[in-house]
Amino acid sequence: MAHLTDTLLLLVLLTNFADLAASRLTFNIRAAAAQGILLGLLPLAIHQPWSGHSLGIAIGTVAVKGVLLPSFLMWAMREATVRREVEPSLGPLSSITAGVFAVGLAQALSTYLPQISANVPQLLVATSFATLMIGFIVLTTRRKAMSQVVGYLLLENGVYVFGLALSARVPLLVEMGVLLDLVVGVFIMGLVVFHMNRELESLDSARLTELRD
Amino acid sequence: MSALLSLAVLLVFAPLLPGVAAKTVASLTGRRGAPILQLYRDLGRLVRKGLVYSTVTTWLFRAAPAVWMLSAVAAACLVPLDGRSGLVRFPGDLFLFAGFLALGRYFLTLSALDTGSSFEGMGASRDLMIGSFAEPVLFMAFLTLSLATGGLSLSELFGPAIGEAWMHVGASVAMVGLSLALLLLAEAARGPIDDPATHLELTMIHEVMILDHSGPDLALLLYGSAFRFALFAALLVDLAWPRTGLSDFAAAAGLAVGLVVVAVCVGLVESSMARLRMVRIPQYLFSAGVLAALGALLMIR
Amino acid sequence: MNLLALILVPLGGALAAALDPLRARRQVWLVLGAGAHLILLSLAWSGHLSGSRLLWLSFDPLGGLVLTLVSVVFFAVAIYSVGYFRREAPRGARVFEVCLLGFLASASVVCLTDDFGVMWVAMEATTLATAPLIYDPHDRRSIEAVWKYLLLCSVGIALALLGTFMLAMAQGVSVAAPSLSRSALLHAPVLHAVWFKAAFVFLFVGYGTKVGLVPMHTWLPDAHGEAPSPISALLSGALLNCAFLAILRVVQVAHACGQDRLLAPVLVGFGLASMLVAAALLLRQRNYKRMLAYSSVEHMGILAVGCGLGQAATFGALLHMLGSSLCKASLFFVAGNVLIEYRSKRIDDVSGLVRRLPVSGTLLVLGFLALSGAPPFAPFLSELAILRGAVQTGQPWVAAAFVVLQIIAFIALATRIVAMAQGGPETVKRRNEPAWLLLPPAGLLVLVLALGVYLAAPLQQVLAAAAATLGGSAP
Numbered sequence: 001m002a003h004l005t006d007t008l009l010l011l012v013l014l015t016n017f018a019d020l021a022a023s024r025l026t027f028n029i030r031a032a033a034a035q036g037i038l039l040g041l042l043p044l045a046i047h048q049p050w051s052g053h054s055l056g057i058a059i060g061t062v063a064v065k066g067v068l069l070p071s072f073l074m075w076a077m078r079e080a081t082v083r084r085e086v087e088p089s090l091g092p093l094s095s096i097t098a099g100v101f102a103v104g105l106a107q108a109l110s111t112y113l114p115q116i117s118a119n120v121p122q123l124l125v126a127t128s129f130a131t132l133m134i135g136f137i138v139l140t141t142r143r144k145a146m147s148q149v150v151g152y153l154l155l156e157n158g159v160y161v162f163g164l165a166l167s168a169r170v171p172l173l174v175e176m177g178v179l180l181d182l183v184v185g186v187f188i189m190g191l192v193v194f195h196m197n198r199e200l201e202s203l204d205s206a207r208l209t210e211l212r213d
Numbered sequence: 214m215s216a217l218l219s220l221a222v223l224l225v226f227a228p229l230l231p232g233v234a235a236k237t238v239a240s241l242t243g244r245r246g247a248p249i250l251q252l253y254r255d256l257g258r259l260v261r262k263g264l265v266y267s268t269v270t271t272w273l274f275r276a277a278p279a280v281w282m283l284s285a286v287a288a289a290c291l292v293p294l295d296g297r298s299g300l301v302r303f304p305g306d307l308f309l310f311a312g313f314l315a316l317g318r319y320f321l322t323l324s325a326l327d328t329g330s331s332f333e334g335m336g337a338s339r340d341l342m343i344g345s346f347a348e349p350v351l352f353m354a355f356l357t358l359s360l361a362t363g364g365l366s367l368s369e370l371f372g373p374a375i376g377e378a379w380m381h382v383g384a385s386v387a388m389v390g391l392s393l394a395l396l397l398l399a400e401a402a403r404g405p406i407d408d409p410a411t412h413l414e415l416t417m418i419h420e421v422m423i424l425d426h427s428g429p430d431l432a433l434l435l436y437g438s439a440f441r442f443a444l445f446a447a448l449l450v451d452l453a454w455p456r457t458g459l460s461d462f463a464a465a466a467g468l469a470v471g472l473v474v475v476a477v478c479v480g481l482v483e484s485s486m487a488r489l490r491m492v493r494i495p496q497y498l499f500s501a502g503v504l505a506a507l508g509a510l511l512m513i514r
Numbered sequence: 515m516n517l518l519a520l521i522l523v524p525l526g527g528a529l530a531a532a533l534d535p536l537r538a539r540r541q542v543w544l545v546l547g548a549g550a551h552l553i554l555l556s557l558a559w560s561g562h563l564s565g566s567r568l569l570w571l572s573f574d575p576l577g578g579l580v581l582t583l584v585s586v587v588f589f590a591v592a593i594y595s596v597g598y599f600r601r602e603a604p605r606g607a608r609v610f611e612v613c614l615l616g617f618l619a620s621a622s623v624v625c626l627t628d629d630f631g632v633m634w635v636a637m638e639a640t641t642l643a644t645a646p647l648i649y650d651p652h653d654r655r656s657i658e659a660v661w662k663y664l665l666l667c668s669v670g671i672a673l674a675l676l677g678t679f680m681l682a683m684a685q686g687v688s689v690a691a692p693s694l695s696r697s698a699l700l701h702a703p704v705l706h707a708v709w710f711k712a713a714f715v716f717l718f719v720g721y722g723t724k725v726g727l728v729p730m731h732t733w734l735p736d737a738h739g740e741a742p743s744p745i746s747a748l749l750s751g752a753l754l755n756c757a758f759l760a761i762l763r764v765v766q767v768a769h770a771c772g773q774d775r776l777l778a779p780v781l782v783g784f785g786l787a788s789m790l791v792a793a794a795l796l797l798r799q800r801n802y803k804r805m806l807a808y809s810s811v812e813h814m815g816i817l818a819v820g821c822g823l824g825q826a827a828t829f830g831a832l833l834h835m836l837g838s839s840l841c842k843a844s845l846f847f848v849a850g851n852v853l854i855e856y857r858s859k860r861i862d863d864v865s866g867l868v869r870r871l872p873v874s875g876t877l878l879v880l881g882f883l884a885l886s887g888a889p890p891f892a893p894f895l896s897e898l899a900i901l902r903g904a905v906q907t908g909q910p911w912v913a914a915a916f917v918v919l920q921i922i923a924f925i926a927l928a929t930r931i932v933a934m935a936q937g938g939p940e941t942v943k944r945r946n947e948p949a950w951l952l953l954p955p956a957g958l959l960v961l962v963l964a965l966g967v968y969l970a971a972p973l974q975q976v977l978a979a980a981a982a983t984l985g986g987s988a989p
Contacts, residue, residue: 003383010384013507021500092496096503100510107513114708123384123511132676139669145661152668159676166682177635178675184642185668192649192664196657211658211736 004045009127012038012161013103016134019154020095025077028150029070035131035157036065043164046124057175061160064179069153069186076190077146090141098137099130106130124165131158145193149186156182215461219294222465223472224286227443228252228436230476234403235410237480252439259432267425270327277324278426278433284317285440293368294447295464296375296456302368307355310367311348314400317437318344325422332414336421339491343406343418346498347399350392353505357389360512371451379455388508390452395501397449399494401442403479405486406494416488446475517563517571520581520622523550528615532608540611541596547615548592551585551622570628570695576766576832576980580759581625583836586961587751587843588618590954594847595744597950601854602742609646617643617748624756628696630678630763634671637724637760640753641667647748648741659733659740666733670723674760677716681767684709696763700770710773717764718780724757726811727818728788735795738807739859743850746803750810751843755835758817762984765821769985774824781822782912788815789919796926801859802852805930806845809885812923813838819916820900821984827903828986830896832977837892837965840958841885847955848878852934855945861930866938873947875935877955882931884962886924892965903986 015035022028040062043054088095106129110122135154142148160178232249239246248254266274290300291310299306322341325333359365361382362374378386398404402419414421423434450471456464489497527547531540557563558573559582565572592614599610620643623636641664649660684705699705723730738746765781768774792812799805813834820831851874856864868875884891897920904913965973978988 006384007387010387010511014504017500017503017507021496093499096496096499100503100506103507104510104513107510111513112708113712114706126511136669139665148665152665152672155669155672156675159672159679162676163679166679177632181635181638181642185638185664188642188645189664189668192645192657192661195649195652196661199654199657209658211655211662211740 005042005121006123008038008042008045009121009123009161012042012127012157013130016131016154017096017099019138019150020099020134021092023092025144025146026074028147029073029077032073032150032153032157033066033070035154036067036070037062039065039157039160042161046164060176060179064183065153065157068183072187072190073146073149076193079194088142088147090137095137095141098141099134102133102137103130106133124161128158128162128165131155131161133158145196149189149193152189153186215295215464216293216298216300218461218465219468220289220300222469223289223294223440223443223447226469226472227440228256230442230446230472230479231409231439233473233476234480234483237477238410238484241481241484252435256432256436259435260429262428264428264430267328269329270324270425273320274324274327274425275430277320278430278437280320281317282433282437282440284313284320285437285444288313289440289444289447291367292444292447293372293451294468295461296451296454296459296467297372297464298368299366302366304365307365307367307370311351314441315344315348317441321422321434324426328425330425332421332424335415336418339418340422343399343494343498346495346502347396350396350498350502350505353502353509354389354392354396357385357392357505357509357512360509361385361389371448373455373457375452376455376457382512385508385512386452388504388511390449392501392505392508393445393449393452395497395504397442397445397475398479398482399498399501400445401479402438403442404483405489406497408483408488411488442476442479443472446472449475515557515563516566517558517573517626518566518568519563520551520554520558520626521569521571521619523547523554524615524618524622528612528619531611531615534608537599537607540608541599544611544614545589545592545596547618548585548589551618552589555582555585569623569626569632571623571626572628573626574983575976576762576983577625577759579832579836579976579980580755581622583755583839584618584621584625584752587748587839587958588614588621590843590847590958591744591748591751593950594747594850594954597948598742598744598850598854600948600950610650613643613647614748617647617753621752621756625759630681630696630699633760633763634675634678637674637721637757638668638671640756641671641724644745644749644753647745648737650742650745651740656740659736662733663737666730667724670720670730672720673716673723674720677713677718677720680709680713680716681764684713696767699767705767705771705773707773710768710771711776714764714768714773714777714780718761718784721757721760721764722784725754725761725814725818726757726788727784727814728791728811731788731791731811734811735804735807738810739801739804743803743846743853746806746849747843747846750807750846751839754810754814755839758814758835761818762821765985766983769983774985778822778824781818782909783822785815785818785820785822786912786915786919788812788818789916789923793919793922793926796923799926799930800861802861802864802930802934803846803849803859805861805927806842806849809923809927810842812919813842813885816897816900816916819912820896820903821986823900823903823907823909823912824985825903825906825987827900827907828981828984829977829988830899830903831986832980833899833965833969834893834896837896837962838885840962840965841881841891841893844877844955844958844962845881845885847951847958848874848881851947851951851955852878854951861934864934865936866942867935869938869942869944871945871947873952873956877952877959878931879935881955881959882927884959884966886927887920890963890966892962895966895969 012035015031018031019028040058044050044058047054107126109129110125132155135151135158138154139148139151232252236246236249288310291306293299322337325337358370361378362370364370399406403409407418411417426434447468450468454471456467524547527543531543534540617640620636620639624633627633645660645664648663649656726734738749765777768777789812792808796805796808817831817835820827820834851871852864855871867878884893887893887897901913
């Protein structure tokens with residue numbers, strides 16, 4: 001099933017670039033949702049004999065990352081009546097270029113780290129690092145608080161992809177705990193964004209500059 | 214022999230493709246649309262008409278249609294249309310390929326400027342903008358394929374080595390395919406780049422440049438555009454379907470089938486997307502280039 | 515009785531508080547929960563609580579030490595918040611008590627668990643539990659503080675998760691089922707060097723963000739400065755130590771497989787950098803809560819330096835963790851008293867504290883002296899041990915830098931604290947100070963004094979045992 005894994009990983013990379021190039025917030029969130037669904041399918045492609053464990057993880061991930069969190073973010077966005085543009089400090093062309101550099105760097109790093117096991121494609125480690133870095137780029141170059149949350153989601157997705165490389169799985173408790181943390185984390189972030197909008201009448205985090213030395 | 218056969222298929226089937234794409238769009242939008250063979254009829258009608266030249270135009274205006282069509286056919290001679298080898302091949306012929314296409318575009322733009330009309334001038338500047346972004350994308354795609362197949366001739370890049378490349382670096386080849394598909398829409402002046410069904414000159418890019426041509430000149434221009442569409446479609450077919458084990462006739466027939474499939478896909482894309490704003494076209498082409506670059510990056514070991 | 519009780523009791527208290535509409539009763543749940551936790555902890559020390567397979571809980575010297583510290587600080591915070599919120603009602607209603615007890619439960623998991631994965635989940639839980647607490651004032655500044663806190667700490671923790679996965683990878687292809695259990699890692703035959711280095715980098719940067727090491731500290735002054743005072747005390751006194759424990763767990767693993775030569779320069783480097791930046795920024799402070807927050811950054815830097823130096827310095831660092839956290843919590847309580855009275859966080863607006871609030875003023879000055887390492891308080895002993903460790907391991911320049919930076923920080927703090935304590939008009943009415951607000955800071959300072967004057971033998975043994983697992987030794 002190496003081809004399926006490679007295809008899925010490639011699609012994950014493409015959703016990253018879709019996120020970087022997007023100029024509308026809804027598109028950002030949809031790209032993150034698509035990535036979540038792909039991530040849910042990945043463990044099914046990698047660990048071939050499907051056990052109850054991997055099916056549970058897959059369903060949970062698709063439900064949380066693909067459906068629950070994006071819908072919550074869309075709801076928060078509508079309630080906060082945000083202006084739909086992303087307002088990045090780095091334009092789409094520069095973001096995409098930065099993304100390409102990130103992929104190159106990730107590929108170089110993944111060749112430096114020794115490969116761990118046979119059924120873990122090298123593309124996996126590269127995709128994981130690339131998603132991590134692109135999430136970081138989105139986090140730091142977007143001024144809207146909601147886009148920063150999407151960047152955080154991408155970052156977590158990158159770490160999750162890396163976790164898939166562990167051939168013997170991380171115990172179910174830890175996986176569920178990670179998902180739960182993500183849900184609660186994004187939930188709280190969404191609520192803060194809500195309050196932010198009420199307090200400041202905008203979601204432009206460039207306005208959050210009162211506390212400084 | 215098979216190369217000639219495939220070239221003949223391309224020459225004959227080229228005017229079919231715009232008709233197929235238009236028919237797809239029409240049926241998806243709930244209309245009957247024009248007949249598939251309409252372009253053949255148009256070409257026949259135009260050839261029988263007389264020529265009208267504006268008094269302010271020069272030899273550029275008269276030469277452009279022929280150059281447009283001949284450059285496209287010359288470029289096609291370099292491409293391995295049957296999946297094995299082009300009519301002419303030598304290392305580095307991919308630069309000549311790009312050069313032929315650029316020659317055609319250059320002459321067409323000059324003829325548009327030659328008319329002294331502001332509409333054509335606007336079209337010329339838009340087309341040059343697209344061209345200046347599209348060429349690097351083409352070279353990026355060639356670079357990735359060259360890394361994947363290890364050759365410098367188009368016949369090696371798109372030839373039998375593609376089958377092996379799919380096995381080993383399938384991800385990268387897929388990326389190049391995606392990139393070339395995006396490029397096809399730009400070079401063939403279709404899809405979200407340049408809506409062929411529009412009648413508003415201010416929204417046109419390619420068609421507004423040929424407004425002043427008439428009769429056989431216009432026939433050459435229309436045929437040349439359709440041929441360019443078919444050429445890039447043939448590149449995609451080569452990439453997706455390495456027809457190495459087939460007989461000559463089967464390879465040529467496969468090319469014909471592939472061309473029609475690509476035209477249908479183009480129709481699908483055209484019917485589902487509105488035309489892109491001018492500002493977004495460089496971003497679109499840049500993304501296409503990035504896809505090809507990603508393909509190259511993924512091959513780093 | 516099981517170690518799980520240490521987690522279930524605070525959770526039960528949180529549930530009770532969540533269901534209770536009366537604020538007074540909720541405060542009872544809070545104090546009861548804190549008290550019960552302390553009692554259970556003493557049972558754990560005497561060995562009456564058995565380990566648990568759920569969440570892989572076990573009681574070891576290092577974890578027990580940090581948990582005791584957290585519990586003591588939490589108890590003080592609970593008592594202080596009763597008094598504090600009689601003057602300033604929490605805007606968040608039930609959220610306050612529920613999140614506090616939730617924090618205690620997650621912190622207990624962090625300190626007790628054997629598994630790096632569970633520890634990660636609990637660390638993130640502590641971040642999430644404290645975020646609503648920081649936002650309590652519900653104003654523009656606290657929104658900014660909580661946003662930076664949430665985002666930076668969550669990003670850091672995500673990187674720590676990556677490091678955790680890499681730690682599992684470091685066990686190599688030969689292991690059939692790579693495990694995240696610390697005991698398994700401690701006894702692993704050999705760890706793949708490249709993967710372990712990568713794991714360490716990510717774990718250090720990730721958890722270091724939560725500890726507040728420079729340059730990942732930018733959230734700390736805002737969060738600790740804008741939160742209500744009992745929460746600031748909790749954050750500085752308890753949360754930072756939990757995060758530091760996470761780093762110490764990695765150091766334990768490194769020491770067990772002989773990789774600690776690569777860690778030492780990193781720890782010392784980041785520690786000294788933290789001390790430097792904190793000292794420099796302390797000189798510019800005009801807000802006394804932010805001043806205390808930067809002081810926390812500095813002391814976390816001291817801890818990192820101590821653990822990086824090894825030998826006697828590790829013992830000193832652990833003792834310093836105890837001493838400085840208790841002092842810092844006490845100082846934040848006093849800052850809360852000052853805020854209630856003067857209604858301003860600016861140092862310029864506060865003067866004549868010793869006359870207006872005599873007890874608080876005295877506690878402020880004593881606490882500052884204790885924190886800066888004046889004998890006979892505990893931080894004096896711990897900093898001495900760290901300096902001795904620096905000389906022992908042949909790095910006297912580290913000791914020199916340490917002393918210089920400490921002096922700079924001392925000067926910065928001294929000028930401000932003296933400005934706050936002295937001055938003001940001659941005739942000033944002495945204000946009433948309720949016991950709720952005075953007992954916690956006074957109690958904590960007495961503890962620090964006791965630790966400095968007489969380091970009880972059992973405590974010394976525990977400190978030495980914990981230091982040994984980190985590659986240190988008793989002084």
